[in-house]
Amino acid sequence: MLSIKGLRKTYGDVVALDDCTFRAEPGRMLGFLGPNGAGKTTAMRAVFGLVEQDAGTITWRDAPIGFEQRQRFGYMPETRGLYPKMRIHDQLVYLGRLHGMSARAAGDEAEALLATFGLSERTRDPLEKLSHGNQQRVQLAAALINRPELLVLDEPFSGLDPIGVETMGQVLRERARDGAAVVFSSHQLDLVEDLCEDVAIIRQGYIVRQGEVDQIKDASPVRHLELELADGDVRQLGELSDRVVEQVGNRYRLMVPADLDIRPLMSGALATGQVRRFIYTTPSLSEIFLEAVA
Incomplete structure (x- = not known):
C-alpha cells in the first residue's frame, strides 16, 4: 500500500x-x-x-x-x-x-x-x-x-x-x-x-x-430524480415541481435531499398517469467533484 x-x-x-x-x-x-x-x-x-x-x-x-x-x-x-x-x-x-x-x-x-x-x-x-x-x-x-x-x-x-x-x-x-x-x-x-x-x-x-x-x-446529501412526463406539464409533479433543475422537452431533472422520502410524492405523480419513466440516482462523480472543490 x-x-x-x-x-x-x-x-x-x-x-x-x-x-x-x-x-x-x-x-x-x-x-x-x-x-x-x-x-x-x-x-x-x-x-x-x-x-x-x-x-x-x-x-x-x-x-x-x-x-x-x-x-x-x-x-x-x-x-x-x-x-x-x-x-x-x-x-x-x-x-x-x-x-x-x-x-x-x-x-x-x-x-x-x-x-x-x-x-x-x-x-x-x-x-x-x-x-x-x-x-x-x-x-x-x-x-x-x-x-x-x-x-x-x-x-x-x-x-x-x-x-x-x-x-x-x-x-x-x-x-x-x-x-x-x-x-x-x-x-x-x-x-x-x-x-x-x-x-x-x-x-x-x-x-x-x-x-x-x-x-x-452514497454519502452525498442530494439525489437526482429524472422524470419523463406524457404531456410535459410540470404541475403534474405537485410538490416536486419546485425541485426541477433542468428541463429538456418533457423530460425533467430534479434535485432532492437524500433523506427525503419521495415515495408518497411519486405515488401522487404516478396516479395521474402522466409519468412515463423515472430514475432515482446518486450524483455523478463530476457533480461530487464540483461540489468538493467549490
Missing part, C-alpha cells in the same frame, strides 16, 4: 501541499482529482523523490521509500521525458535496464508492450517521428516496462483519441488485476468513474474527499 500522511510542501509563500493524506491499495485504481494547481503533480513527484517535502511521510508497504522500492515503481510524468531521436524499442530496453532488468527480459517486455499499443511496425522509429498520441503510448510503455508494483500516471489520457483511451484503460485494468496499485490524475471524470474503485480529491493542497467511489456518491 502507498501511504501518504501529512504531506506539506511550500514554495516561498505558496502552499502547494497542506497536510495531504491519502493511500492507494494494491490491486485497485485510484483517481487523483483536483483543479489545476491543486497540488496533484507535486504530490506525485514527492513519491519519487523529485520533490522534497517540508513535512509528512510517504511509505510503501509500511516502509520508507528508497532506491530499491523505486526500482519497482513506474511513473509517467506530466512533462514527458523520453528522448526524441532515440528508437522507441531501444528507449524501452534502456529504461528497463535502469530498473534492473536483463537486456533480454527488457527486450521481450518492450516488444510485448509495443504490440499491445499497436506499434510493432514502428519499433525502429525515433520517438519524434510518431504522432502525439503514439508518443503518449510509448510514454506509458516506459512506465510499464518493469511491470511495476506501483504505477503513478500524471494525466495519462491527455491528447489520446477514443481508441487510445480505450486501449490505455484496458492496460491499466489488467495491471490492477495483476496486483499493482495504480494512481492517475485526470480531468476526464467520467473516465475516472468508469475505471477507478477509489478517488482522492485535492483542493489547494488538502484532500477534501477520499475513499471508494460508490461510498462517496
Whole structure:
C-alpha cells in the first residue's frame, strides 16, 4: 500500500501541499482529482523523490521509500521525458535496464508492450517521428516496462483519441488485476468513474474527499430524480415541481435531499398517469467533484 500522511510542501509563500493524506491499495485504481494547481503533480513527484517535502511521510508497504522500492515503481510524468531521436524499442530496453532488468527480459517486455499499443511496425522509429498520441503510448510503455508494483500516471489520457483511451484503460485494468496499485490524475471524470474503485480529491493542497467511489456518491446529501412526463406539464409533479433543475422537452431533472422520502410524492405523480419513466440516482462523480472543490 502507498501511504501518504501529512504531506506539506511550500514554495516561498505558496502552499502547494497542506497536510495531504491519502493511500492507494494494491490491486485497485485510484483517481487523483483536483483543479489545476491543486497540488496533484507535486504530490506525485514527492513519491519519487523529485520533490522534497517540508513535512509528512510517504511509505510503501509500511516502509520508507528508497532506491530499491523505486526500482519497482513506474511513473509517467506530466512533462514527458523520453528522448526524441532515440528508437522507441531501444528507449524501452534502456529504461528497463535502469530498473534492473536483463537486456533480454527488457527486450521481450518492450516488444510485448509495443504490440499491445499497436506499434510493432514502428519499433525502429525515433520517438519524434510518431504522432502525439503514439508518443503518449510509448510514454506509458516506459512506465510499464518493469511491470511495476506501483504505477503513478500524471494525466495519462491527455491528447489520446477514443481508441487510445480505450486501449490505455484496458492496460491499466489488467495491471490492477495483476496486483499493482495504480494512481492517475485526470480531468476526464467520467473516465475516472468508469475505471477507478477509489478517488482522492485535492483542493489547494488538502484532500477534501477520499475513499471508494460508490461510498462517496452514497454519502452525498442530494439525489437526482429524472422524470419523463406524457404531456410535459410540470404541475403534474405537485410538490416536486419546485425541485426541477433542468428541463429538456418533457423530460425533467430534479434535485432532492437524500433523506427525503419521495415515495408518497411519486405515488401522487404516478396516479395521474402522466409519468412515463423515472430514475432515482446518486450524483455523478463530476457533480461530487464540483461540489468538493467549490
